[in-house]
Ligand SMILES: Nc1ncnc2c1ncn2[C@@H]1O[C@H](COP(=O)(O)OP(=O)(O)OP(=O)(O)O)[C@@H](O)[C@H]1O
């Protein structure tokens with residue numbers, strides 16, 4: 416069932432279009448992510464949904480009710496800000512209890528609820544700590560508990576993991592996902608980190624300069640990017656400007672590749688792991704001879720940069736025994752037609 420619907424949302428700041436006719440529908444219980452580079456309008460859209468910012472055009476509908484002009488405090492939406500925005504002069508308990516106190520809940524209810532949500536975010540025993548005495552990850556959990564204790568229908572998270580170091584980020588990613596599925600709370604998550612988006616989301620909306628360019632599951636976005644921007648932004652890819660004629664993509668005067676079908680497009684994209692590399696050739700379709708220019712090993716994976724005439728291709732292989740090719744070695748790359756995506760800008 417649909418929980419939130421955005422129709423033709425438009426927002427301008429100082430005559431610059433920040434959001435351009437955004438249409439989205441978010442289902443109940445979904446973990447939905449806004450993904451895009453810095454400045455593409457993610458936070459602005461989240462603020463419009465929360466009611467902190469007014470759009471010039473468009474409607475925000477929540478559970479079938481038009482909420483476009485409803486004040487933030489009446490929206491039943493919880494927001495965790497990127498900088499956590501905790502109250503610095505209050506301890507952990509007081510921070511989490513703040514909203515319930517404002518609602519004039521009884522002391523007993525407040526104690527019960529704050530205890531329950533601090534336990535949920537793994538902060539039992541931290542009640543009396545001042546927030547300035549907490550690590551980034553702990554502050555992030557207090558901010559999360561402070562939102563969750565209000566039992567919002569929709570949880571908005573604005574890059575909540577970006578201030579944490581890599582290890583803590585991985586850990587919090589899993590914890591956050593676990594809490595979300597335990598509570599079944601519909602969550603809108605903002606990030607510019609593709610790995611975060613791919614690993615956590617049910618669905619992702621990709622933004623490019625205020626435009627929502629694709630909505631889909633992580634698998635759909637990764638394997639069938641809608642355009643060059645999405646293919647480039649999500650995951651590594653080999654992207655070439657080409658001429659397409661007679662079922663072939665012509666890369667330059669000497670290199671052309673057979674395609675599955677003759678669709679229109681100006682670019683082809685092939686993921687590094689879809690290229691096979693070998694020191695032998697069976698002369699199969701789309702096999703190119705090249706020289707290994709660079710080898711970098713990151714543990715389970717080996718990444719090669721291979722030059723084929725004037726072109727450079729990135730190839731990723733699993734680092735299994737006997738899999739390594741050396742710098743300067745001649746190799747053969749095979750680009751299967753079904754792995755070549757035809758794209759436009
Ligand atoms: N209050 C404001 N006044 C003027 N311009 C603004 C305001 N808020 C945002 N902008 C501009 O709107 C654009 C989108 O900003 P927004 O904060 O939504 O981007 P974002 O996608 O969240 O980026 P980031 O990943 O860096 O947080 C930016 O160009 C920003 O400078």
Ligand SMILES: [Mg+2]
Nearest residue numbers: 457458459573
């Ligand atoms: Mg932002």
